[in-house]
Amino acid sequence: MLEVKGIDVYYGAIHALKGLSLEVEEGSIVTLIGANGAGKTTTLKSISGLLRPKNGAIMFKGNDISKVAPEKIVGLGISQVPEGRRVFSTMSVLENLEMGAYLRKDKKGIESDLENVFTRFPRLKERRKQTAGTLSGGEQQMLAIGRALMARPELMLMDEPSMGLAPLLVKEIFEIIKDINARGTTILLVEQNANMALSIANRAYVIETGEIVLEGTSEQLINSEEVKKAYLGG
Amino acid sequence: MLEFLQQLINGLSLGAIYALIALGYTMVYGIIMLINFAHGDIMMVGAYVGFFSIAVLGSNIFAALIFAMLSCAALGVLIEKIAYKPLRNSSRIAALITAIGVSLFLEYFTLFLLTPQQRVFPEAAFPLHKYQIGGLLVSNKDIFIFVLAVILMIALQYIIKRTRTGKAMRAVSLDREAAILMGISVDRTISITFAIGSSLAAAAGVMIGIYYNTINPLMGIIPGLKAFVAAVLGGIGIIPGAMVGGFLMGILETMVSGYGSTLYRDAVAFGVLILILLVKPTGLFGKDTGEKV
Numbered sequence: 001m002l003e004v005k006g007i008d009v010y011y012g013a014i015h016a017l018k019g020l021s022l023e024v025e026e027g028s029i030v031t032l033i034g035a036n037g038a039g040k041t042t043t044l045k046s047i048s049g050l051l052r053p054k055n056g057a058i059m060f061k062g063n064d065i066s067k068v069a070p071e072k073i074v075g076l077g078i079s080q081v082p083e084g085r086r087v088f089s090t091m092s093v094l095e096n097l098e099m100g101a102y103l104r105k106d107k108k109g110i111e112s113d114l115e116n117v118f119t120r121f122p123r124l125k126e127r128r129k130q131t132a133g134t135l136s137g138g139e140q141q142m143l144a145i146g147r148a149l150m151a152r153p154e155l156m157l158m159d160e161p162s163m164g165l166a167p168l169l170v171k172e173i174f175e176i177i178k179d180i181n182a183r184g185t186t187i188l189l190v191e192q193n194a195n196m197a198l199s200i201a202n203r204a205y206v207i208e209t210g211e212i213v214l215e216g217t218s219e220q221l222i223n224s225e226e227v228k229k230a231y232l233g234g
Numbered sequence: 235m236l237e238f239l240q241q242l243i244n245g246l247s248l249g250a251i252y253a254l255i256a257l258g259y260t261m262v263y264g265i266i267m268l269i270n271f272a273h274g275d276i277m278m279v280g281a282y283v284g285f286f287s288i289a290v291l292g293s294n295i296f297a298a299l300i301f302a303m304l305s306c307a308a309l310g311v312l313i314e315k316i317a318y319k320p321l322r323n324s325s326r327i328a329a330l331i332t333a334i335g336v337s338l339f340l341e342y343f344t345l346f347l348l349t350p351q352q353r354v355f356p357e358a359a360f361p362l363h364k365y366q367i368g369g370l371l372v373s374n375k376d377i378f379i380f381v382l383a384v385i386l387m388i389a390l391q392y393i394i395k396r397t398r399t400g401k402a403m404r405a406v407s408l409d410r411e412a413a414i415l416m417g418i419s420v421d422r423t424i425s426i427t428f429a430i431g432s433s434l435a436a437a438a439g440v441m442i443g444i445y446y447n448t449i450n451p452l453m454g455i456i457p458g459l460k461a462f463v464a465a466v467l468g469g470i471g472i473i474p475g476a477m478v479g480g481f482l483m484g485i486l487e488t489m490v491s492g493y494g495s496t497l498y499r500d501a502v503a504f505g506v507l508i509l510i511l512l513v514k515p516t517g518l519f520g521k522d523t524g525e526k527v
Contacts, residue, residue: 048415074417086412088405099405102398103417151417 001026001186002047002078002155007056007066009039009046009210016042018210019056024155024188029181031189031197031218033231034207040190041083043207044157047188048080049073060155075103077154081161083190085144089133093124096132096143100150109152117146120176138169145176155186162193174200194231198222206231236369241492242485247376247445249484250383254438255461256468256476256483257390258431264407264471265427267326271333272313273435274458275340280306280436281449282344288359295359299382299440303433310432311425319421337454344451352450355443379441386437387477390430394473403427407471456500460487463507469517478518 002024009017017039024030034040045051047058049070058066060076068076079100088096097117101110118125121142127135132143141161148156158177162170170193178200181187191197198204198218206214206227214221221227255277262270283302287293293301317336321329363374394400405413406423414420442457443449464483468475483503490499510517 050411050414070414071417071419074415080415082412082415086409086415088408088412090408091401091404095401098398099401099413099416099418102402147416 001061002188003057003059004043004047005057005059007046007053007058009042009051009053011042016210017046017053020207020210020212021056022205022212022215024186025203026154026186027181027184028202029177029187029189029200031191031201031204032207033191033194033197033204035230036192038207039210040207041159042210044080044159044188044190047073047157048078074151074153078157079148079151079153079155080157081144081148081159083159084163085137085140087132087135087140087143087147090131092129092131093135093143094128096147097124097150100147101152104151110150113150113152117149120179121146137164138166138172141165141169141173142176145173145180149180149185153185155188156180158187158189160190160192162191162196170196194227198232237492240370241488243370243372243376244492245485245488246481247379247441247484248488249481250380251438251441251445251480252457252461252464252483253477253480254383254386254434254441255457256464256480257387257473258435259462259465260468260471260473260476261403261427261431263465264473265403265424266318266322266329268318268329268333269462269470270318270431271330271458271462272336272340273431274454274456274461275337275344276306276310276313276432276454277435277439277442277458278344278449278451278454279309279340280432280439281443281453282348282353282439283436284440284443285353285355285449288356289353295440295444298359299437302436302440306436306439307429307433310428310435314424314428319424337458341452341454348451350451352448355447355449357447360444375444379445382437383441386434390434390473393430399423399426460500460503463503466507467510467517469520472517472519475517475519 004020004022006019006021007017008019020043022032032040032043042051046053049068053066057064060078065073065076088099097114101113104110123139124143124146132140135143161173161177165173174196177187177189189197189201198221201218204216204218204221205212214224214226255273258273259270262268280302283305284298287298287301313336317332318329321332360375365372394403402418402423403426405416405418406420410420442453460483461480464479465476467482468479486506487499487503490502
């Protein structure tokens with residue numbers, strides 16, 4: 001479904017991604033793990049068009065999207081749950097969700113997706129009139145996920161959804177990710193929490209200073225000595 | 235007491251005008267962090283468009299208002315595209331200096347085109363009536379300006395709170411990158427902001443024409459600066475703040491003129507600016523969060 005082919009991305013003079021390639025098969029959960037500053041967020045931002053690769057291609061369903069305007073990407077079926085949630089803090093929960101469906105015109109579809117989000121996250125329904133900035137961290141993460149779902153994406157890019165959350169909430173969020181995937185959305189998950197990410201992913205890539213250094217099925221990586229040492233605290 | 239109420243009434247119409255101008259400052263700042271110093275001059279252009287459509291085309295005051303608002307909406311969008319958009323990723327001081335340049339351009343191009351001569355707003359377009367209400371003197375101009383300004387402000391609030399476009403404007407001003415991820419076009423949103431802000435300024439320009447009777451190419455400077463003070467007083471970037479700030483400035487100005495001296499009214503206006511910057515730089519409605527990282 002998604003194929004990143006040898007992209008080079010620069011921040012000014014800094015070479016942030018060095019010929020990075022990865023592939024996400026339809027229906028799967030693929031995770032990209034690595035340390036802080038390795039280039040995980042940069043990879044996602046390149047896919048969603050916020051950053052422009054100098055070389056290489058990003059193929060989505062057979063078309064190169066690396067030169068598509070960033071605000072057009074979501075319309076193609078890719079939505080992103082950004083790092084640090086990035087909810088619209090002074091807008092209400094409901095308005096945040098409406099923004100997720102900004103490009104959609106099918107009123108009925110939006111209504112039913114809104115109901116689905118509220119069924120999945122009852123706390124958001126209770127707080128639909130509250131401004132997003134007053135929610136707890138976990139609730140904001142749920143809102144960011146709900147907002148991304150409102151675009152009815154085929155591929156969802158998730159950037160560190162576990163960041164800053166209590167362990168119990170992290171578990172809940174990962175259950176939700178699994179469930180979203182089970183209902184047909186392909187997921188590319190970026191995580192520092194390698195343990196959790198590998199536990200739900202089909203395939204995984206390990207990124208270090210802008211390059212993929214390891215890849216394989218989750219089982220392969222969980223059992224790999226290098227990954228154990230560097231990322232699993234073993 | 236009667237004297238005080240009278241000054242209050244006089245202040246309300248002037249304040250309504252300041253509030254309309256202040257809204258444009260605050261909306262543009264909210265979305266691209268730029269103090270658009272050309273905003274007062276857009277107001278001046280609006281006054282001239284209104285003047286010519288009454289004096290030359292013979293249109294009535296409402297047609298003149300709509301014509302002025304549409305022309306200035308287009309002018310505002312054009313200014314943004316030509317002058318500010320290329321600087322969007324430059325330092326803020328570069329854009330600020332450019333705004334001052336645009337301001338001077340509008341002033342002196344109008345001077346060149348139309349001569350510095352004052353023009354008298356045609357009395358026939360808005361015949362003055364005065365009413366005595368329980369000892370208070372109210373003119374139809376005051377009522378017209380106040381009511382129209384309030385209608386425009388309610389319309390603005392409706393657009394921003396309820397419409398898809400308005401929500402997109404808020405989203406862009408809160409978090410531009412997240413807004414892009416939703417599929418919102420930042421360019422389009424910024425254009426709409428300039429269009430709305432400039433059309434409100436145009437309405438204010440026509441109102442000033444009615445209020446003071448005369449217009450000239452440099453008429454935008456002082457009201458523009460006072461409206462800027464009003465926007466800062468309310469909290470720059472905060473829409474209700476601009477409204478309240480505008481009314482406060484108008485009322486303060488008429489009070490100073492009424493009880494003190496007209497000579498001091500401008501000094502007091504800028505004294506207010508200094509005072510806010512000293513005491514509460516974020517303005518009346520601003521939260522002391524500082525710049526978000």
